[in-house]
Each structure stands twice: as C-alpha cells, then as structure tokens.
Amino acid sequence: MxxxxxxxxxxxxxxxxxxxxxxxxxxxxxxxxxxxxxxxxxxxxxxxxxxxxxxxxxxxxxxxxxxxxxxxxxxxxxxxxxxxxxxxxxxxxxxxVGMIFQHFNLLSSHTVFGNVALPLEIAGMDRRAIEARVRPLLDLVGLADKHARYPAELSGGQKQRIGIARALATExxxxxxxxxxxxxxxxxxxxxxxxxxxxxxxxxxxxxxxxxxxxxxxxxxxxxxxxxxxxxxxxxxxxxxxxxxxxxxxxxxxSGLPGSKLPDAVARGLKPAPSAGDRAVVRLTFFGATAERPLVSQLIKSVGAEVNIIAGTIDEIGGKPYGSLVVAYAADAETSGRAERFFTENGLVTEVLGYVA
Amino acid sequence: MSPDLLLLIAKATFDTLRMVAIAGLIGSLIGLPIGIFLATSGKGELFPAPNINRIVGLIVNATRSTPFIILVVAIIPFTRLVTGTSIGTKAAIVPLTIATIPFFARLVEAAIRDIDKGLIEAARAMGATPTQIVFKVLLAEARPALTLALTMTIVSLIGYSAMVGAVGGGGLGDLGIRYGYQRFRPDVMLIVVVVLIVLVQLVQSAGDRLARRFDKRSRKN
Structure with a gap:
C-alpha cells in the first residue's frame, strides 16, 4: 500500500x-x-x-x-x-481506547512512572507486570530518565508525552x-x-x-x-x-495558514477589475508532480514579461507535497493570454485574486 | 513554681492532648467519608445522590452553626449515654468529636472539590470505577490539602478543648478557669496560655511541613 x-x-x-x-x-x-x-x-x-x-x-x-x-x-x-x-x-x-487531553490531566501527586502506571493499576495489573509495561513506554516517548520526576518539574511537551505514554499503557x-x-x-x-x-x-x-x-x-x-x-x-x-x-x-x-494569506499591503490595494497598466494577482496551486518541477522559471520564460512573486509556500499535506504561489504580472490581454496557456498546459490550478496598480 | 503546680500543668496538658487526640482521630475518621460523600454526590457527580447530599449538608451546617459551648450542654444526655457521665475529660471527648465531624467534613469537601475536574475525566476515560477514582485520584491528589485540613481541625480542637473546661471537662482550659480565673492565679493563667500557644504552634508547623512534603505541584521538590 x-x-x-x-x-x-x-x-x-x-x-x-x-x-x-x-x-x-x-x-x-x-x-x-x-x-x-x-x-x-x-x-x-x-x-x-x-x-x-x-x-x-x-x-x-x-x-x-x-x-x-x-x-x-x-x-x-x-x-x-x-x-x-x-x-x-x-x-x-x-x-x-486511550485518550489524551489539552491540559494533560496528570496526577500532580504521582511521578512520571506512577502516572503511566495508573491505568494499569486501575485494570488490576500486578506490580511486576506494570513495571514491565511502563518502562518501554517511557522509552518510546523519550522520558525514561525522568521516570521518578513529578509532572510539575517537566515542560508542557514532556507532560503531553507522559499523557501519551499513559494513554498507550493499556495497549x-x-x-x-x-x-x-x-x-x-x-x-x-x-x-x-x-x-x-x-x-x-x-x-x-x-x-x-x-x-x-x-x-x-x-x-x-x-x-x-x-x-x-x-x-x-x-x-x-x-x-x-x-x-x-x-x-x-x-x-x-x-486562511489562517501561513502562505495562504496575502501581505497586508497587497491585500489593501486589491481591486476586483483591472484598469490600464494594472497587474493581475494570481494564486497558483500546485501539488503532486507539478510541485517538483521548476515552474517559476518556465513561467517567466513563457509569459515573457516580468513576474513578481508576492507570497508563496511549499509544504506537505497528508504526506503529499503541496505548493501555493501568488504571482503578479501585467494584466494586458496578451500577457494574460500567454500565462493562461502556460497554466493549462501544465495542469496548474489558478485563481485570480484581483488587480493592483 | 511549686512541684504541685508543675504536676497540675503536666496533667492538664496530658488531658488536653488525650481529648484532642481521641476526638481528632474519631472525628476525622467519621468526617472524612462524609466529606468525600459531600464532594462526590451532587447531581451528575461520581455517586449522584443529590437529595441525600442536601440532607447531609443540612445536618452538617446545623452542627457547624451551633456554638460549641451550646453543643456541649445540648448533647449532655447523649454524652451520658455514651460515657456514663457528663463531666470530666472522658465526657468532654463526646462533644469534641461531634464538633469535629462536620468541621473536618466541610474541609475535606473543599479539598476534594478543589481538584481539577479534568483528572476525574481522565480517570473515567481510563475505565476507573467511581471508587477507584476516589481512592486513586481524589484522595491522592488532595493529600496536601487534607493534611492542612487535619492540622486546622486539630488546632480548632485545642481551642474547643479549652472551652470544655467551662463545664468541668478537664485539661488546660479547666486549669486556667479554676486556678487562673477563680483563684486569681495570673501565673497559672499565663502558663496555660503559653502551653496552649506552644501546642498550636507545634501542630501547625508539623502540619505545614508534612503538607509541603506531600505537595508535588511546584518545582521546589
């Protein structure tokens, strides 16, 4: 698979x-x-x-x-x-069914070991079996050396690791x-x-x-x-x-994700329709194979005009590469036509966000 | 100071300690489960029994709002039934115990209610029974607060025990009233007061220290 x-x-x-x-x-x-x-x-x-x-x-x-x-x-x-x-x-x-929480919900009175052991105690497991189960879990979450510490002595991330180890205790x-x-x-x-x-x-x-x-x-x-x-x-x-x-x-x-938002200065000047001399602001979304090709240089070559990069991000979503690029180029019919042809030929998803002077 | 007087003070101190110890022990042993019940039996809680909760709360309030000196006199028939007498140190233990129960129960209730509800939810999510939640989560987490509650209870008991002197209860209060007040012996009065202060200080600092040791909520440990 x-x-x-x-x-x-x-x-x-x-x-x-x-x-x-x-x-x-x-x-x-x-x-x-x-x-x-x-x-x-x-x-x-x-x-x-x-x-x-x-x-x-x-x-x-x-x-x-x-x-x-x-x-x-x-x-x-x-x-x-x-x-x-x-x-x-x-x-x-x-x-x-294990569960972990926003505020960790660890017992302040128990050590790291004691917290991870709790669900096993509740299940009525004996001391030795608990010991054998908890140790590898602490290894898994990287807290083996902290087993005798109390939650108050640990950072938030470490606390959540205890929470995760605890949630996994009952397998x-x-x-x-x-x-x-x-x-x-x-x-x-x-x-x-x-x-x-x-x-x-x-x-x-x-x-x-x-x-x-x-x-x-x-x-x-x-x-x-x-x-x-x-x-x-x-x-x-x-x-x-x-x-x-x-x-x-x-x-x-x-829209809260980085890269998906336009810089404020651009966003403020955005107009719904072009007037002469304006540039079009376009979002290109590419993923899968297109995310790995040198599209920007090809775009500049094919459009044959100046292309500004306004915002962009390359990322991975659900394990797949994903890119989002906001570019601006002259909004005249000729340039736009060449750009659109390029987008279609390369299977790019585009969205015209507006026009700026 | 005459040896006789020293002996009197020693005996009175011992009587006070005995009354406080026995009343404190029995009273908190009964008060603890009542406090747990009060803290866990409201609507939608671990052992929901809102009606009984209300009734118990009412009884607790009634006992708490009765001035101790009135309580001592009011329950004389009961005291006589239990101990066969209504005067002396042994008899004084009964009202002291009765007064301790609701006092400690309310403190226990507050200590348990103070625990983050998230811990109860986490324990439920682990498959804990309500009883397991009480013993493995609530009591464990409330241990510092319960220690302080017990300390406060004992300190109050020392005060109450001096009051039972007024009705022939024995102990330091009795000594202070009979010798210090009725026989105009300011020296005795002073010693009684000093011994009481020392006792309270000892109990309080021992309780504070123990509670601090149990408290793992800050990084200092």
Missing amino acids: NASVPVFDDVTVAFQRVSKRFAASGESGAFTALNNVDLNVGRGSITGIIGRSGAGKSTLIRLVNGLEKPSSGKVLVDGVDVGALDEAGLRNLRRS PKLLLSDEATSALDPETTQSILELLKRINAELGLTVLLITHEMEVVKAVTSDVAVIDKGEIVERGHTFDVFTHPKHETTRALL
Whole structure:
C-alpha cells in the first residue's frame, strides 16, 4: 500500500446519524451540540476533526468512549454500540481506547512512572507486570530518565508525552486526542505530532484527534472532517480538502495558514477589475508532480514579461507535497493570454485574486 | 513554681492532648467519608445522590452553626449515654468529636472539590470505577490539602478543648478557669496560655511541613 495514500476498507469508529442535545440547566438554555453526524474513522488512519470552539468537536470525541451519550443515533467502536453499554461494559471499552487531553490531566501527586502506571493499576495489573509495561513506554516517548520526576518539574511537551505514554499503557487500538497540542508552543506541537505519527505507523494505532488548528490537521492527518455548528460540513482525504476546500468554514479555517494569506499591503490595494497598466494577482496551486518541477522559471520564460512573486509556500499535506504561489504580472490581454496557456498546459490550478496598480 | 503546680500543668496538658487526640482521630475518621460523600454526590457527580447530599449538608451546617459551648450542654444526655457521665475529660471527648465531624467534613469537601475536574475525566476515560477514582485520584491528589485540613481541625480542637473546661471537662482550659480565673492565679493563667500557644504552634508547623512534603505541584521538590 502506498504510504501517502492510505486506503481504509475497515472502520474503527462509526458515527451513525448521531445527535446530541443538552437540556437547559441553570443559566444556559438547551442547545444542540451535534446534529445528525455521519462519520467513519478508518482503521489505521489519523483522522482529524477540525472546527472552531463550540462547534461540537469535544462532544463528538467524548461520545467515542462514552464520556457523553448520544441523544439519538449510534456510535460504533469496532462494531460495538457505545450508547448501549452499561457501566461495566463502558469501563471495558475505555480500557481499550486511550485518550489524551489539552491540559494533560496528570496526577500532580504521582511521578512520571506512577502516572503511566495508573491505568494499569486501575485494570488490576500486578506490580511486576506494570513495571514491565511502563518502562518501554517511557522509552518510546523519550522520558525514561525522568521516570521518578513529578509532572510539575517537566515542560508542557514532556507532560503531553507522559499523557501519551499513559494513554498507550493499556495497549489500545484507538487513541483519542482532545486538543492535545493546543496548550503547547509551535515547536513542541510539531514534536508531539511527530510522536503521534510514529505511534500510528509503528503500533498501527488509529488516531482520532480534534483540534481548532489547521496546522495540526495538515501535519499529521490522513483524513479530515470539518465540523461547524454541530454538523459535519466537509470531509475527505486531508490533501483533497486542503487543495479543494468546498465549504466556507473550511476556507475560513484554511486562511489562517501561513502562505495562504496575502501581505497586508497587497491585500489593501486589491481591486476586483483591472484598469490600464494594472497587474493581475494570481494564486497558483500546485501539488503532486507539478510541485517538483521548476515552474517559476518556465513561467517567466513563457509569459515573457516580468513576474513578481508576492507570497508563496511549499509544504506537505497528508504526506503529499503541496505548493501555493501568488504571482503578479501585467494584466494586458496578451500577457494574460500567454500565462493562461502556460497554466493549462501544465495542469496548474489558478485563481485570480484581483488587480493592483 | 511549686512541684504541685508543675504536676497540675503536666496533667492538664496530658488531658488536653488525650481529648484532642481521641476526638481528632474519631472525628476525622467519621468526617472524612462524609466529606468525600459531600464532594462526590451532587447531581451528575461520581455517586449522584443529590437529595441525600442536601440532607447531609443540612445536618452538617446545623452542627457547624451551633456554638460549641451550646453543643456541649445540648448533647449532655447523649454524652451520658455514651460515657456514663457528663463531666470530666472522658465526657468532654463526646462533644469534641461531634464538633469535629462536620468541621473536618466541610474541609475535606473543599479539598476534594478543589481538584481539577479534568483528572476525574481522565480517570473515567481510563475505565476507573467511581471508587477507584476516589481512592486513586481524589484522595491522592488532595493529600496536601487534607493534611492542612487535619492540622486546622486539630488546632480548632485545642481551642474547643479549652472551652470544655467551662463545664468541668478537664485539661488546660479547666486549669486556667479554676486556678487562673477563680483563684486569681495570673501565673497559672499565663502558663496555660503559653502551653496552649506552644501546642498550636507545634501542630501547625508539623502540619505545614508534612503538607509541603506531600505537595508535588511546584518545582521546589
């Protein structure tokens, strides 16, 4: 199987027409957190659910391990209807589903070792077996030398590594990540995401993560669903959703990514129609094979006029190379015609953003 | 200072310590589960029983709002039933214990409610039973706060124990009232006060030190 194009014929989590309504309590009125959600999480995938705060993603992920119950519809984990389980059944399920949290939720009174051992103690494992299980996990997350430290002595990234080791302690097949990197700085976020990727690849663990950061989705997920006001508005392979966003929420979330925004000075001067002597501002999106060709020099040669590069980014989405380049060139008919011919010949996706003087 | 007086003070100190120790032990052993119950039995909590929670809370409040000296007198029949007498050190232990229970229970409740709800959620997500959550998460995390709660309880008990002297309870309070006040012995009064201050200081600093040792929330350890 091609590593960059995962195919999931098998489903770990299935949401089937799931709705969740919260009754009015105290000052907050009744509201619908999720409305008729259908979603499949492929086995072995890293599936991201992205949405703004209040979109319902926290509720969605909590339905998977039964921390919340659906008002209607079904949540199936490996074919088991979570909503139909009793307390004992839920506890069993939860021992096979790991979860990590935005604020880590570690016990301040326990050492690193003690925190990772906790789920095993809860499962009633004996000391020696716990020891044998925890050591390699601490190695895996790179904290073996910190086993006797307390969480307060560690950095945020290290705390989340403990959280991950703890979530893996019971050898789950599914890992739920609840905004696990939202409290971390960008660099630490990347290292935690790398760790998640590695765990996904090495242990074959399915990861379902929720986030409000497109960066996170872009960096690790193979599949993504965009949630807005309790509804899934767009879903698909991450690469496809990023390169051809359909829903306005997706576009809005994507606009926060570096490289997708125009410099302010250009954005301010942008006009919808050209007047004589203006230049056209065009976004070129290239991916797959085109991302690796020397397109810019070819473009300049074929257009035969001055081409300005205004903004650009080369990146990887869902493991595939992706580039976005904003260029400006003379907006006269002749130059534009040559440019368009060049774009068609090379299979580039273009979008005219406007015109500047 | 006469040897007789020294002996009196020594005996009174011992009586006070005995009353505080026994009432503190029994009172906190009963108060602890009540406090845990109060902190975990609200609507949507680990052991939801909101109605019983309300009733227990009401009883706790009622006991807490009764001035201790009134409580001592009011429960004399009960005290007599338990100890066979209503005066002396042994009898004083009963109202002291009764007063300790709700006092400690409220402190325990506050200590447990103070724990981040995220920890409870994490434990649930691990498949912990509510009982496991109480013992492996809540009590473990609340240990520094519980230590301070126990310290505060003992300090209050030392104060209360001096009050039972007023009704013939024995101990330092009794000594202070009979010798220091009724027999005009300011020297005795002074010694009683000093011994009480020393006791409270010792308990407080021991409790603070222990709580600090249990507290792993800062980097200093």
